[in-house]
Amino acid sequence: MSTQATISVISKFDAATAQTPGSERLAAVTPELGVDTTLWGGLFKVEPGVRTGIHHHGEQQTIAYVLEGICEIRWGERGEFVATARAGDFIHVPAWLHHMEINPSETTAFRWVVVRSTPMPIVVNLPDHAWG
Numbered sequence: 001m002s003t004q005a006t007i008s009v010i011s012k013f014d015a016a017t018a019q020t021p022g023s024e025r026l027a028a029v030t031p032e033l034g035v036d037t038t039l040w041g042g043l044f045k046v047e048p049g050v051r052t053g054i055h056h057h058g059e060q061q062t063i064a065y066v067l068e069g070i071c072e073i074r075w076g077e078r079g080e081f082v083a084t085a086r087a088g089d090f091i092h093v094p095a096w097l098h099h100m101e102i103n104p105s106e107t108t109a110f111r112w113v114v115v116r117s118t119p120m121p122i123v124v125n126l127p128d129h130a131w132g
Contacts, residue, residue: 008035013043018123022052023101031119040116046071047109051102054079054130058122062093062114069110075099079131098126 013026014033027033029041044064046052066089073083075097085091091112093099103110116122 006036010035017042018121020052020055020123020125022046022050025114025121025123027121029115030121037119040114040119040121042114044112044114045109046101046103048103048105048107052100053128054098054100054126056096056098056124056126057093057116058124059095059118060122061095061117062091063116064091064093064112064114065089066091067111067113069103069108070105071110071112072102072104073099074102077131098130 008029010028010033012033013028014030015024015026017025017027017030019025024045025042026045027040027042029035029037029039031037040060066085066087068087071085073085073091073093075081079100095117
């Protein structure tokens, strides 16, 4: 066991991270914030009645925990697959998977805690017509 390892408590978030239209990502666990890590962690929020752009996260796998709200996640060649996640659910998004998040609520934002498998955020935003 290393005696040089340390626990980090993060109380600030950084909005200067990769974004997708329709959502807000706030970085928390990143090398840029002084955390020696091989992961990325933060918060993800989509306002009521909003959908994100189509995007993927390159080689990163994503695990998310839904803190509040309801979210529809679409994916597939034309966005033909859909899953619904609610507060208390975990979500796994495989690497390279084109997807979008949709908030069907007209009153409540949804918020996730997100952990990604590499320390640098990868967000590749695709054109709106990517699904035809």
